[in-house]
Amino acid sequence: MTQASKLEITPLEDQPFGCLVSLPGYCDNDPLKLNEEDFKTLFNAVHTHLVVVVKDQAKLSPKSQYELTKMFDPTIPEPKQEGFAGYGHGKEFRHEQSVLRKDGTTVKSQPQVQILGQGTFEANEPGNENGEAISLTHPSHTTFHHTPLSEDEIKNQHKTRFYRWHIDSALYDLLPPVVTTLLGIKVPPATEMQTISYEDSDEELKLALGATCFFSGQQAFDRLSEEEKQFALNTTVEYPPHPYIFISPAGATSDGITMVSEGKELAFDKMPEWEPEKIKRLPMVWTNPVTHKHHLQVHGCCLYKLHTKCPDGSIKTLGLEDARKKVHSMIRPAISPSRVLAHAWSEGDLVLFYNRGVLHSVTGELKGVKNGNDEKRLMHQCNIASGIEPVVVQ
Numbered sequence: 001m002t003q004a005s006k007l008e009i010t011p012l013e014d015q016p017f018g019c020l021v022s023l024p025g026y027c028d029n030d031p032l033k034l035n036e037e038d039f040k041t042l043f044n045a046v047h048t049h050l051v052v053v054v055k056d057q058a059k060l061s062p063k064s065q066y067e068l069t070k071m072f073d074p075t076i077p078e079p080k081q082e083g084f085a086g087y088g089h090g091k092e093f094r095h096e097q098s099v100l101r102k103d104g105t106t107v108k109s110q111p112q113v114q115i116l117g118q119g120t121f122e123a124n125e126p127g128n129e130n131g132e133a134i135s136l137t138h139p140s141h142t143t144f145h146h147t148p149l150s151e152d153e154i155k156n157q158h159k160t161r162f163y164r165w166h167i168d169s170a171l172y173d174l175l176p177p178v179v180t181t182l183l184g185i186k187v188p189p190a191t192e193m194q195t196i197s198y199e200d201s202d203e204e205l206k207l208a209l210g211a212t213c214f215f216s217g218q219q220a221f222d223r224l225s226e227e228e229k230q231f232a233l234n235t236t237v238e239y240p241p242h243p244y245i246f247i248s249p250a251g252a253t254s255d256g257i258t259m260v261s262e263g264k265e266l267a268f269d270k271m272p273e274w275e276p277e278k279i280k281r282l283p284m285v286w287t288n289p290v291t292h293k294h295h296l297q298v299h300g301c302c303l304y305k306l307h308t309k310c311p312d313g314s315i316k317t318l319g320l321e322d323a324r325k326k327v328h329s330m331i332r333p334a335i336s337p338s339r340v341l342a343h344a345w346s347e348g349d350l351v352l353f354y355n356r357g358v359l360h361s362v363t364g365e366l367k368g369v370k371n372g373n374d375e376k377r378l379m380h381q382c383n384i385a386s387g388i389e390p391v392v393v394q
């Protein structure tokens, strides 16, 4: 294969957005060696195409992945001490009451990099440099959705769900990371397919087993009615303290957009200690600093209230149940099959996505689907809380 002297960008075929990037020859396949001009091209590609795929990166070390991720956000503070909570979720990630608790383990030598996947990996298997066996559990909608698929639908009809549409973020104390990088080191064959059926229409999305799905926050904003756009532009989303603990007793809607409202959320006085000043109130629309386009960026599962500034200057607030209904109605059209980028993983794929410009979801049932056995998977994920707030520029 001849390699070009500059970074090359190819939009993904038959997908609503996203691009493939090939590294220039002088990099020796190491994205950290990009010169200033080519890194700028990559930076702009991530902000413009929102999801960028770089092939053949299985050997990228956790240290390099961390350094690459950090390059997208100069406001990320340097780690100061052991156990520094500056990565995507900090301490929120592993709390025993949190819905995120089983979602991964940490690379010992580079704690900002998480190991995600399914199955047991012995010490020194590719992707496990921790010096001991690790056991990973792929998040399945069966433990998060209010009414999951039946065993027959999963094992015989090969169905799956969008697990949870989200922005990578603690949504308490820490600010949302700008970019997330995901490296597929061991993945099931992309030739195996599963299907997502939509409960409220006869649409279907066929996708490779374990595909990571994205929708563009910009496309989601663009398709809103004029009235909805004004609502979105003037609304602040309030998240509860420890959002992933707050929602843990509740179940998600079958499309993974929000939670079913049954009053099951954990009462604030039953939560681990929290501080009012760490509560997050973020605009519903975040303006892309490169394209200056508006992105609808709201975490429908974790939200608590919506506060909307009316034309007369007064503030109208929607409580939990109404806020969920409103956000669901705004996001639902954005997850129709033609608007979803379902990335089918090949080993060595490095996916960089603009976490402040897309929402994404895990899909795929990996347990007991291969003649009763589990599919194995191992990925490295890195995202680090930013030092700056996302803003809407009116």
Ligand SMILES: [Fe+2]
Residues within 6 Å of the ligand: 166, 167, 168, 360
């Ligand atoms: Fe994520």
